[in-house]
Amino acid sequence: MRTVNMLFDGNSDLVAYFTIKKIRQWPQSGGLCGLSVSTHEPDLANFILPFFKKWRWQGIAEAEIKIDSRDQKPKLIEINPRFCGYIGFPIACGVNFPWYMCQLLNGENPGPIKYSSGIQYINWSYYLKSVSSEWRETKNKKGFFAKIYRELKGKKITNNLDWGDWKVIATKMLFELTDRGKSSDVWN
Numbered sequence: 001m002r003t004v005n006m007l008f009d010g011n012s013d014l015v016a017y018f019t020i021k022k023i024r025q026w027p028q029s030g031g032l033c034g035l036s037v038s039t040h041e042p043d044l045a046n047f048i049l050p051f052f053k054k055w056r057w058q059g060i061a062e063a064e065i066k067i068d069s070r071d072q073k074p075k076l077i078e079i080n081p082r083f084c085g086y087i088g089f090p091i092a093c094g095v096n097f098p099w100y101m102c103q104l105l106n107g108e109n110p111g112p113i114k115y116s117s118g119i120q121y122i123n124w125s126y127y128l129k130s131v132s133s134e135w136r137e138t139k140n141k142k143g144f145f146a147k148i149y150r151e152l153k154g155k156k157i158t159n160n161l162d163w164g165d166w167k168v169i170a171t172k173m174l175f176e177l178t179d180r181g182k183s184s185d186v187w188n
Contacts, residue, residue: 001030002065002074004044005084007097009104012056016100016113017045018090023151026126028133030066030077033086034126035151038093038119047074060097088159089121122156125176 001022007015019041024034048063062084064077083097084090090097094115103110131148138144 001025001077002039002041002044002067003033003036003084004041004048004063004065005090005095005097006045006048006052006061006063007100007104008052008057008059008061009109010058012053012058014045014049014052015104015110016095016097017042018093018095018097018115019044020089020121023120024127024130026129026133028130032123032126033121034123034128034130035156036086036089036121038089038115038117038121040115040117044074048076048079051076051079060101086121086123086159089119089157090115092157093117093119120154120156122158124158125173128177 003020003022005018007017009015019039020033020036021039022033022036024036025031026034044065047065051057052061060081060083062080062082064080065074066077067073068075087097095113100110100113135141135144
């Protein structure tokens with residue numbers, strides 16, 4: 001799974017984009033991002049650009065794309081006309097979509113946008129749900145622990161959590177971990 005976040009100006013010209021590869025999702029079959037890595041995949045942005053040009057899109061959009069394992073070609077899954085739930089991730093990598101949108105509204109051009117690839121993002125609640133689900137299904141527990149160790153190695157970015165607000169964070173995580181799909185991703 002890949003996600004392309006895009007920002008268009010008033011003339012429907014692409015101002016900025018940010019791509020990620022999802023490593024873990026909840027549910028595992030496809031969904032909310034538990035663990036991902038920033039990528040530079042301009043081909044994915046170019047793949048969906050005709051849609052946005054045709055409809056003279058302005059503002060932000062998030063496109064979900066699946067790479068078909070049979071032919072390695074991208075397939076568009078959905079387009080969301082909103083900021084992504086992990087908006088702190090592109091900001092931390094150097095693509096501050098809300099700030100760029102404000103600049104555009106003030107008639108300014110943010111200029112060329114560059115960002116870091118290879119940076120990892122984690123949403124602990126969805127990550128733990130995904131890991132728990134896979135743990136119950138796997139027969140190779142030793143290999144599973146090695147996989148988790150590799151996934152958790154290195155620095156991770158979250159959604160700008162301030163541990164001074166630990167009560168709110170703990171409550172949010174408890175809500176997400178105990179939720180059985182009855183609510184939307186409104187908390188993200």
